[in-house]
Amino acid sequence: MTPAETTRRTAVASAPKLQLFLAAQLFRLRALIALFVLSGVFAALSPSFLTSANLTILVEHVAINAILGVGMTFVILSGGIDLSVGSIAGLAGIVAGGLIHQGLILRTFGVVVYPHTWLVIAVALLAGAVVGAFNGVLIAYAGIAPFIVTLGSLYVARGTALLLSNGATFPDLGGKPDLGNTGFLWLGSGSVLGIPVPIWMMIMIAAAGMFVAGRTPFGRRMYSVGGNERAAELSGVRVPRIKLAVYVISGICAAAVGLIIAAQLASAHPATGESFELNAIAAVVLGGTSLMGGRGSVGGTLIGAFVIGVLADGLILLGVSEFWQVVIKGLVIIAAVILDQMQHHYARRAAAMIRT
Amino acid sequence: MTPAETTRRTAVASAPKLQLFLAAQLFRLRALIALFVLSGVFAALSPSFLTSANLTILVEHVAINAILGVGMTFVILSGGIDLSVGSIAGLAGIVAGGLIHQGLILRTFGVVVYPHTWLVIAVALLAGAVVGAFNGVLIAYAGIAPFIVTLGSLYVARGTALLLSNGATFPDLGGKPDLGNTGFLWLGSGSVLGIPVPIWMMIMIAAAGMFVAGRTPFGRRMYSVGGNERAAELSGVRVPRIKLAVYVISGICAAAVGLIIAAQLASAHPATGESFELNAIAAVVLGGTSLMGGRGSVGGTLIGAFVIGVLADGLILLGVSEFWQVVIKGLVIIAAVILDQMQHHYARRAAAMIRT
Amino acid sequence: GTGPSTRGPKTIAVITPSHDNPFFKAEAEAAAARARELGYEPTMSSHDDDAHKQDQLIDVAIANKAAAIILDNAGADASVAAVRKAKSAGIPVFLIDREINATGIAVSQIVSDNYQGASLVAQEFVRLMGEKGNYIELTGRESDTNAAIRTRGFHDVLDKFDGLKQVGRQSANWSQTEAYQTIETMIQANRNVKGVIAGNDTMALGAAAALKNAGLEKVIVVGFDGSPDAIASIQAGGMKATVLQPASRIARMAVEQAHKYLTKGSTGLPEKQAIDCELVTAANADQFGIFGKK
Amino acid sequence: MSPNVILEARGVSMQYPGTLALDNVTFQLRKGMVSALIGENGAGKSTLVKILAGIAQPTSGSLFLEGAEIALRSVRDADAQGIGIIHQELNLCPNLSVAENIFLAREISSHGVLNRREQEARARELLERLEQPIHPRTLVGDLPLGQQQIVEIVKALARNVRVLMMDEPTSALSAYEIEILFRIIADLKARGVAIVYISHRLEELLRVADTVSVLRDGRMVGEGCAADVDTGWLVERMTGRSAAPPEAPPQAETGREVLRVERLSLVAERGRRLLDDVSLSVRSGEVLGIYGLMGAGRTELMECLMGLHPEVVGSVFLGSRKLDHLDTASRIDCGLAMVPEDRQAAGLVQSLSVLSNMTLSSLGRFSNRIWISAGAEESAAARVATELRLKTPGLKVNIGTLSGGNQQKAVIAKCLLTRPRVLLLDEPTRGVDVGAKREIQGIVRRLARSGMAVVLASSELEEVRATADRIIVMSRGSVSGEFLAAEASDDSLAIAASSEIPQKGAGYDSC
Ligand SMILES: Nc1ncnc2c1ncn2[C@@H]1O[C@H](COP(=O)(O)OP(=O)(O)OP(=O)(O)O)[C@@H](O)[C@H]1O
Ligand SMILES: Nc1ncnc2c1ncn2[C@@H]1O[C@H](COP(=O)(O)OP(=O)(O)OP(=O)(O)O)[C@@H](O)[C@H]1O
Ligand SMILES: [Mg+2]
């Protein structure tokens, strides 16, 4: 185990209420420091950074990584990894786009059915769940390494999306009133109480994620599988079911992201979502979740997603040259974790001081 | 531990010399089955597949993944991961390209120095080693998660390459006789005893890799670090040194790949090597190495690299449409591992039979 | 955009695919340079041909209250919504190099005529091949509009000649490395190939390198774009021809029209403007610089 | 058959690749009775109870629950039948809290929402029954081995079982905790629970057991009432040899001082002192025993000697050499070697073969500048293996397939192969059968006589007294007494061990 994890591990450990609360807070704070620093810098350098307009857009962009991140956190907490999220997003978009744009062609009856928007969304999410289940079954029951399975389905899902749309883009997904399939775009550009729908989705999914991970038996078992699979099994945890579940969840989150993007672009492109997996995993790890499984939190992932989002948008706002953006992104990712660890180290020192 | 690994783990177990040897052979054979099946299919479907010319080209393509894979195997055996190999390849190519094409500009003296080809190669490899050391130090001494560190240097190295060449390609790396920097292309298109240089490099690097991993104290210690870091430390293994070393090795292998590609194309492009890491890791895992570290072999990785190479080239030979290629690639990656495990399962059954 | 007029020079956002392709770098820099001359503050950013990232870049430009957007877009259909968003935010968009499948949203769509260019280079290819022989086609990313248009342009010419036989067709995703390995493998299946026609210059260069290393230097390779590397290769006798898209000129035109539009309220020109590509061969290669006549 | 047989294994055999772990074994568990199960390392004890608990499926033979044949395909099946097990190798999730581990897969929840408060309350009760001041919210990973074993026990008790297997439940416990455990066992019996009790500590075992069954090489070779058997009989049955009388420690003539420890202090994160101003010295040819209750700080002391706690204050001398600021590797080169307390976590590399594990610390010796000479490596390893009577199908098999005791021997072998000047043994005979234990103790004596200095930490009085020349007693991280083995009495040691030394900083009970 890396020192990083050793620290993390003893961090949560603390007995009486007060210290526990303290430690918990510090734990939450972790990546936040990096986030504050970044935001501060950008706010100082660009007047438009802190405008509500920009912040709304920022959060809207963060939502993508955050939603992927929630599913990914589940998978990683249970000791796995999911490389297929990007492709699933692409596939879900194409499925939805296809159903809206050219409907469901029933050769046998020679008719074309245009399902209602809600049905379209359901089917797209289902597609995500199916790929997730495919991953889960092979990993949980055939016992194949998660990396390989999800790498495989990364290609399979992407290829399927390309084949479905024959490589083309499905345009103007606004739908037609006479076909009763309008309203899809609301997912991307609609807003409730002045807050864009994607942000609402992020909030809801994140809240649900935190609850499930932290407050339900399923959550505990997921942590146990990631912590010590054999022990979990010997304690009577149905390990395969847990694994299957987390990959399905991750698949659905990815599909949701695919829908949001398709709705924002009002068109579905089969190549959507390429290399999303790296950003999603980065968000999770920046959020302090251990890739060894068993340690971490959905909350952390949110912060991680914000770090990445703020960085990307901030650099663009400042008009930093593309090449420098790449370098800076890399440095910040590393710096964030170093900062995190230092701050964490001192936090623990402090905690120790309090006790003595 | 996943069933996959449980099987792997007990695989090595087998009593007297003979069975041991047997099991060892079976262990080696693992991914081979998949390889034979694939080759068989392509040989049947395309007459030109088994021509010596095509096979040479095939192996030349495999060399890229194989060389990256050797370094990656070291990293993964020691319990880490290296996402930066692709970027390192790109960087090394640009460094070499720059030195040959525009030389080393010494502003202070207002002169331009064109280093000799060997020096160029040395510097490029050094660049790879430096990035590797950067990874290694942060992982081994600062204790930061390998995934994050190498994800960071993935961007940093890529960005540096882009900045160095200002995004442009360095063309015609043939060099000029009067500058004494010719001969670079030999790395890509030269051949010795009728076998292309890249293949020789693969052979030498793989042989060295097998020897180091299997026969040297360093190799043994590397396995122990991946298997149980704490026990290794308590047994007197200098864990940080081992970690540093494996990332440097991986960096050098990646740089070598970058040189080969630049020499083949006779030009260096800063975006070279994008997403190479996935193929390299896939080769390692297909070869039966556990991503948890401590279990696996360089030999297996070679076979894994061949599986990927044969698949890619075979599909091109058959002129399969791009989209189907993507799907098939995914399915084969998964199928290969399933096959591997089944065959392995029976092998163990058999082994057990022999004993009783 | 209300804010900018009060503080500092107006900004013009130049959004293109990645600058690691000299073509886009050239057009972005040309646009930026012209914008500066006209007293604007240009910002350059790249969407890596990812419509989602492009959408985010447009968002940022809007938040940034840019005066105008010069866009080399990431997909004819995928970009429509983004452009519409900018328009409704009161920011005029000027498209360069690639058009979108909608009119009346962007102020101008100035594109080099990909179809015309493709047929141009195809005709030269036919001439070089002597109207007969086996050839291989390397196409760009199959999910990319320009790839499709260029293929169509090629075949509308090539298919008229019965002597010409396409023995292989693969996508190399615009990439030099992929083109290199793909060609290496494809020539195994058909050693008697006489020509390679590629959807862009980077693939053409990869193909040329592969053929050279295979000792098939005399195979005719033609490309598309007119990149400096390609022109150099043509002069050195590697590639045989390419068509040059006047990227720099197009970019400058776009900025000038933007300026006119912002000051006079209209460009006085039709939305769609197609600029012809120019054929580059060994004969005239020396007259061309970075995506434009010297 | 007697009505009060709850669970029975009839003609059970277990075939592992390479080993026949159980050979047609029949074994009965009776209501309210403790059936002890003994045997040398690798005899098949764990395998048998694993089968009874549904963890492993026998290759042949069948199980009967209250007369009716049943198939236990999984832990869940067994659990549904009220069959529980305390594992030999701890099976806990280090990343979960004590309470969460105890209720894993049986979470207390209302409408799908976890009821933390309730779980922790229940956990606290159970821990108090065992008189353990462990806070239910502590991460298990932060507990020392001894306390982890307590948690493992509590976990089993939390599920009201009618059959309970205890596979070496006391291996990491000291006298005090063992007494408590026996009380628990007593009232389990009173509640009619049938118990299987596996242990290598024969005296302790004879105290709790009603019946004793002996396994040798997977065969049941003897059964009897605890009342009318003695350790001699047991040892003879287990080993097939007649029990050799325990050799009295001959006073080895001690030479110059090799190891000196000066004022060592170590403060844990929570500010409590794990080590408090410890000084001691060991001479060549001497065996220094360190006795103490669980949590006395012996492990920390040894870890500090090996350089695993850089933050320690005070200094360590090996001969005239000052070791402070040296890393573990250099200390091993200087002639220190340690057999850790927790072999799974710190002793073994589970992915490597027996051979590779044995030679890991001494690879330098078997390699020229570049590569390892397989011959030299194997012969050296083979020599030590026979010396320690290490039981394995072969040196190249995966270490994981060895029985607990033999794994321990492999770890000891690893240390011996480094030819240490000072050997640190932390609970070296934990989970090791009597025969092997005697061997190991004998080996320790031999090594001492050959001039090696040995420091041996143990929670077993008999062991310390049988092996050590001099005994230091630790309590709450500091030395609370020092005796010559000859003069030490059980009482004086016990008193010193539980002596209250004023504690700086809070105890872990309050952290
Ligand atoms: N998973 C396994 N694969 C192969 N052989 C095994 C496996 N588990 C146990 N064995 C073998 O079965 C035999 C019995 O092992 P077991 O663990 O039951 O012994 P034990 O009586 O519990 O020993 P100890 O007292 O040391 O725990 C040993 O020879 C061991 O090598
Ligand atoms: N990781 C840890 N976190 C918190 N407290 C710890 C940790 N490790 C040990 N301790 C405490 O430090 C003291 C020393 O524990 P340790 O088990 O090493 O003592 P010991 O004398 O070796 O006992 P044992 O008989 O278990 O070896 C104990 O009070 C234990 O609770
Ligand atoms: Mg046992």
Ligand SMILES: [Mg+2]
């Ligand atoms: Mg201890």
